Amino acid sequence: MSHHVEVMPGNSRPTLTLNSLVLSILTLLSTPLMAAGLLPFNQWNVNQGTIDASATCNAPGVTCTVLVQDLGILQQQVTTTGGSYIQMITTEPDATGTAATLGFVSENFIPENKLTDYDINSKQIIRDPAQGFEQRAMINREPFYDADNTLVDLLHVELQQNLVNSDIDAGFNLIKDEAVLSNGEVYSGKSIDISQGLVAASINNPDGIRMAFAARSREGWKLSNVNQTLMFDPFAPAGTITLTDTAINGVSGPEQNLTWLDGDSVTTIWLSQLNDELVTGAFGFQRVDNLSNKTSVKAGRFDTAAIIDPFSWDELTFGQAPTLP
Numbered sequence: 217m218s219h220h221v222e223v224m225p226g227n228s229r230p231t232l233t234l235n236s237l238v239l240s241i242l243t244l245l246s247t248p249l250m251a252a253g254l255l256p257f258n259q260w261n262v263n264q265g266t267i268d269a270s271a272t273c274n275a276p277g278v279t280c281t282v283l284v285q286d287l288g289i290l291q292q293q294v295t296t297t298g299g300s301y302i303q304m305i306t307t308e309p310d311a312t313g314t315a316a317t318l319g320f321v322s323e324n325f326i327p328e329n330k331l332t333d334y335d336i337n338s339k340q341i342i343r344d345p346a347q348g349f350e351q352r353a354m355i356n357r358e359p360f361y362d363a364d365n366t367l368v369d370l371l372h373v374e375l376q377q378n379l380v381n382s383d384i385d386a387g388f389n390l391i392k393d394e395a396v397l398s399n400g401e402v403y404s405g406k407s408i409d410i411s412q413g414l415v416a417a418s419i420n421n422p423d424g425i426r427m428a429f430a431a432r433s434r435e436g437w438k439l440s441n442v443n444q445t446l447m448f449d450p451f452a453p454a455g456t457i458t459l460t461d462t463a464i465n466g467v468s469g470p471e472q473n474l475t476w477l478d479g480d481s482v483t484t485i486w487l488s489q490l491n492d493e494l495v496t497g498a499f500g501f502q503r504v505d506n507l508s509n510k511t512s513v514k515a516g517r518f519d520t521a522a523i524i525d526p527f528s529w530d531e532l533t534f535g536q537a538p539t540l541p
Contacts, residue, residue: 255296255303257323257339258315262288265309272303293328300328319343335359348380360441367398368446370439385413385541393439395446405436405451405479413541424492426523430538435481435507450478452533457484457504459515459527472513474504481507482533486526488540500524 255278260269265287273280277297284291288309294301306322307315315321318341325337335357342351356372375390392406410431418424434452441447454477461469476482484504491497496518503514515527529537 255294255301255325257337260290260305261314262307262311262318264312265307267305267307269303269305294325301325302328317343348378350376350378352376358441360444362444362446368441369396369398370441370446371395372439383415385411387411391438393437395439397446403437403439403446403448405438406433407435407451408433409535411538413538415541418491418493420492424490426490426540428486428488428538428540430486431483432534433481433483434533436479452476452478452480452482454478454480455530455533457513457528457530459502459504459513461515461517469515472515474506474511474513476506476508476533480509483507484534486538488524488526490523490540498524500527502527 255272255275259271259275260267262268267285267288267290269280269290269292272278272294273292279295280303281293281295282290283293283302286309288307288311290303290305292303294303302325304322304324304326306320307318308320311318311320315323320343321339321341323339327335336355337357338353338355340353343349352374353376354372354374357370358372359367359369361367371392371394373390373392375388377388379386387409388411389409390406392404394402394404396402408431410429412427412429414425414427415423416425434450436451438449438451439446440449454475456473456475459472459474461472482505484502487499487501489497489499498519499516500519501514501516503512505512517524517527523540525539526537531537
């Protein structure tokens with residue numbers, strides 16, 4: 217469930233009241249990707265370097281004037297009911313395809329005459345499908361005035377990198393939100409995911425050695441503008457996790473419980489390995505920390521019979537649980 221936050225002057229942290237009517241928390245990697253105002257990214261294609269952005273320009277209430285065009289480059293003025301923007305698109309000079317599939321894409325919307333006049337919406341993607349590589353960088357800065365005429369400088373940054381092939385599956389994803397209000401209040405939040413899975417040959421099997429690592433970190437608040445109101449949703453919703461240590465002889469230790477509140481800074485690290493050359497070839501370790509109240513739990517075990525997945529997991533906070541490849 218999302219949360220509505222009543223921002224009270226002088227509060228260092230939002231006061232939450234449940235509100236089931238609040239939907240629409242900003243997710244920049246959804247489709248279509250939203251850029252300036254109601255203008256979506258990726259509304260163009262290219263044929264041998266000639267960019268066609270008519271899908272953007274033919275939208276209701278939108279007109280375009282081309283300023284510069286060359287192979288792999290298009291700069292145009294885009295006028296909407298919400299303001300006028302300079303759109304800059306860059307790709308390879310010999311590229312052919314859609315914006316969502318090209319090896320290199322850079323697209324920016326920079327305002328000319330919006331009221332706040334200093335927002336920017338930028339996206340850059342590098343893809344190498346043959347190597348299983350993709351990198352994305354997105355910056356959306358969209359200031360607005362709320363009902364109290366307070367200027368809210370809202371910033372969203374997302375960085376993502378993935379490398380996937382027959383041997384390795386590695387990923388990095390950072391999401392960071394920040395809102396700076398003209399009354400001096402500042403709110404922020406972030407989410408970090410780091411993962412790596414590796415498969416290698418053993419004496420017995422071409423994929424007899426498997427290793428995995430995952431680190432997840434959540435802190436503060438997801439921020440969005442809903443009808444000129446600053447909305448909050450915790451990156452780490454309140455939760456509890458329980459870990460139980462199991463020794464090599466299968467004897468379980470005491471349960472360890474860790475709890476956190478909405479918006480707390482929570483991290484988890486999980487390691488797992490399977491090596492079929494070893495008698496005790498399956499090993500797992502997990503640790504969870506609440507950095508806000510400086511508490512932690514951890515557990516580890518060997519298992520001679522099974523692949524070891526995380527001992528306990530909270531998907532609402534940490535997303536889908538990792539597994540051995």
